[in-house]
Amino acid sequence: MKIGIIGTGSIGSTLAKKFSVAGHQVKVTNTRDMATLKEIAAKLGAEPVTIEDLVKDVEVIIFSMPFKAYQDLPKHLLQDVSQEVIIIDTSNYYPFRDGKLPGLEGKAESEYISETLGRPVIKLFNNLMSNTLEQKGKVAGEEGRIAISVAGDNAEHKKIATKLVDQAGFDTVDGGSLAESWRQEPGTPAYCTELNAEELKHALSTAEKGKGPMARDAVMLKFQSLNSFPSHEETVAMNRSAASESLKQA
Ligand SMILES: NC(=O)c1ccc[n+]([C@@H]2O[C@H](COP(=O)([O-])OP(=O)(O)OC[C@H]3O[C@@H](n4cnc5c(N)ncnc54)[C@H](OP(=O)(O)O)[C@@H]3O)[C@@H](O)[C@H]2O)c1
Structure with missing residues (x-):
C-alpha cells in the first residue's frame, strides 16, 4: 500500500x-528541514516529503504527533484527499503535556482529532507503548501475541487497518465506534497493558467512562514520585494496577 x-x-x-x-x-x-528529514527517512526506508506532498497519492495517512500539535497543521490539509483514504490517529491526550484544549471536554480524544482534521479517523496504535510496538511483535498464531484495539466508524477502513496491525506483529480487537474509543484511552484497562485478544476484549468491556483520566493522572504522579525511570515491565504493571484501582473507586 x-x-x-x-x-x-x-x-x-x-x-x-x-x-x-x-x-x-x-x-x-515531520517539522524538520528537508536535509534532516532526508537523513531520518533514509534510516526508515521511507521517502522524505513535505506535508503537502505526503497527503497526495496515498491510501493510508497515519498521524502520529503530540495531541496538541494537530491544531498547528496546515488548514484544509485533507481537503483534496479522497474519502477512500484511511486516516489513522495514534495520539493520546496528556494534560501535563498538551495543556487545556477548548472543545475537547466531553468528547472521546479521537472525536476531537476528527473534528480538528475535518475528517473521520480510525483510532489505532494508541494503546501500546513504543517499546512494545518495536520489540514485542509476533507472527499470527504465536503464543502470547499482544492485541491492540481499532476504533472508528468505517468498517472497511477498520478491516484494512487490521491487516496493517497484523503485519506490525499484533492481533486486533474491535474497539467499537469513534464515540466509544474512550475505552482505549490512557488510564483504561486496555491502555498499554499488553493483553492478548481475549483479555483486551474483556478490558474494553469493563472500562468505565470518566475513570481513565483518574488512572492516567495517578500513573503520572507515580512516575514523578520514583527516583529512577521504571523499566518497561514496571510501567506495564503500573498501568494495569492504576486502571484496576480506578475501577474500584466509586
Ligand atoms: N511513545 C509512545 O509510547 C506512544 C504510544 C502510543 C501512542 N503514542 C501517541 O502517539 C503520538 C506520537 O507519539 P510519539 O511518542 O511518537 O511522539 P514523539 O516521539 O514526540 O514524535 C512526535 C512527532 O510528531 C512530529 N510533529 C509534531 N508536530 C508536527 C507538525 N505540526 N507537523 C508534522 N509533524 C509534527 C514531530 O516532528 P519533529 O521530529 O520534527 O519534532 C515528531 O516527529 C502522540 O500523540 C502519543 O501520545 C505514543
Missing part, C-alpha cells in the same frame, strides 16, 4: 520501518 506517516517520533518511525520492511511504499514528514 501507499502509506504516508506524519511524525517520525517513537511511534511514527517504528511504523515506518515495519511497513517499509513489509513491502509498503512509505512517505514520512
